[in-house]
Amino acid sequence: MSSPARAEAPAVSRESGRLLRYVDALREAVAQEMEADERVFVLGLDVDDHKGIQGSTLGLQARFGTERIFNTPLSEDAMTGVAIGAAIAGLRPIHVHIRMDFLMLCMNQLVNMAAKMHYMYGGTVTVPLVVRSMIGKSWGQGAQHSQGLYSMFMHVPGLKVVAPSNAHDAKGCLIAAIRDDNPVIFVEHRLLYGTEAFVDEAPFTVEFGKARIAVPGNDITLVGVSNMVVECLRAQELLSEVGISAEVLDPISLVPLDFDTILASARRTGCVLVVDNAWTTCGASAEIIARLAEATSGGDAKPIVMRRMGFAPTTCPTTPALEQTFYPNPATIASAVHSLVRPKAKAWSPAPERAVLAYQRQFRGPF
């Protein structure tokens, strides 16, 4: 059994890559792009302090100077506008937020300006902007440090949204985002920061709009988003012990979304469970299920069984007694899969202690 702390990396990088933590992959991506392209710069609250955004920006200022990586006032609205202004002037800003919740303070600039400028100015302007933000979980993160708000950005044409689930994709997607001429909302899950995967040292990109089959399987298609890929991978291991073969898909990018791969897998397995790291209403899971429903209603010989899981429809509580039921986890995912694949069988759930993931168990906070 593979270590549950290690998200599966694609076989292609195993030959040449090293085991690298997600956080180090992020930092390496930024450093390499800053080295290669002097237009790239980093701004954000606390990017240059002694913690360096959990280490993801640590040491960059010493290497690249205060002009290319600098702290900002707590003015998310204006700082987003400043980043956009610098982007249309030809620079390539990376605006860093330690929590995705704070992006709500940037919504006007991101939705009304960044997303639309290329279109409403008739293609005469491009906005090569990367907005990094982190989703928190556990250690009492609570209501305003835990939200996976990416579907709000998926709704708006003109924004790309990526949510890599492992260190390899974190590096490849971040480099791709920096090189992209469009605004990219880059979603990082805090608990993934310590996870390791095989990552090439040389710069590389992970193409947006291309899902990865993390584990092939036949009985059900499990689509995970962000860290839910890791949870799905553990569920898949537990399910295999009871003879259920789950295929785990990682969309990697939500806009653009590789729907074709999801649909092909769903048609083959006849059963889909989308597990999101967010609420289900109007979320990424709603979008994927809606598209599946549209694509398979009428023409398909056999209807596809579909279901989604996500945050409980509540605010995220701090107490672990409640928080643990707020999130999907490998046990609830495995149990849901079992009921979908074997609807007539007696309900089954793996032993709770076997469903705890190492990367969550080891997390000691803060942040």
Place this chain on the structure above:
Amino acid sequence: MPSPAKLTSEDIRRIYRSLRLIRRAEEEIARVYPSDRIKSPVHLSIGQEAVAVGVCDALTGDDVVSGTYRGHATYLAKGGDLNAMMAELFGKVTGCARGKGGSMHLVEMSKNVLGASAVVGTTIPLAVGYALALRREGRGRVAAAFFGDGATEEGVFYESLNFASLHKLPVVFVCENNFYAIHTPLTKRWASEALCGRVANFGIPTHRITDSDVFAIRRIVADAVAEMRQGAGPIFLECHTYRWREHVGPMEDYEAGYRDRNDMETWRATDQLERVGALLDATTRGKINIEIEKEIAAAIEFADQSPFPPPEELHTHVFAGQS
């Protein structure tokens, strides 16, 4: 208002031409508007031209401006193409934004006119960010951010002032204070009239110009920009001015009761277009006027004759690099 001392006759001709072009272009837009050929709401600057002209005349072509949805004056004063602007209002593919932006989103990057926004205050930090890039570029270029009195009530305005001052960025903040946010007067919106005082607290030099004197505005900006090109930080101008027409649309609206026609008449008595025009001899003035009428007629003809974008254009430019 004293006569401008250091201005050449060429300066006066150029300033008059710019004021006159904006005034007449907008009067023509108002005249054409009822024909329904203009496919965009229009927020006319008639009466307010002196601020845009005074500021932009002190800039070079390499300097950058950002404007608002009441942006025809800014666009034209900075050298934006009249044909492309008119076509944009008509919704034609030859418009400066291919008919996808309209009057509220004029843009011309080749003239360093950043795209305008309909959401009050949103372009202020963009100008600051652009200025950050200009400072890094090190060629001494500056950015001027135009906005109305309403924008000074937005949090982003103060956030932008603070950041620009902190980093000593080359930004000319220009508040076109016409006393109304749509129909709501300052008295219902401002706890204190000391706008310049609020801005000065950020360590930014301020200038309050209450008579719309185009030459005074030009001189203040020219002096400040000369220092910015050597590394000085931002300045702020509060320019009082007056919108003669309704908030949006081609008409006057004094019968609505929220403001008094006499206020407008007071401003009209010191109309900068008339004032600058009077400094030119009749022949020179007449020649410029004729040229401008031809340009405007040609622009309307260009807009009329240009095609609408084809249907497939709906889906282009959602993402850069897409098509």
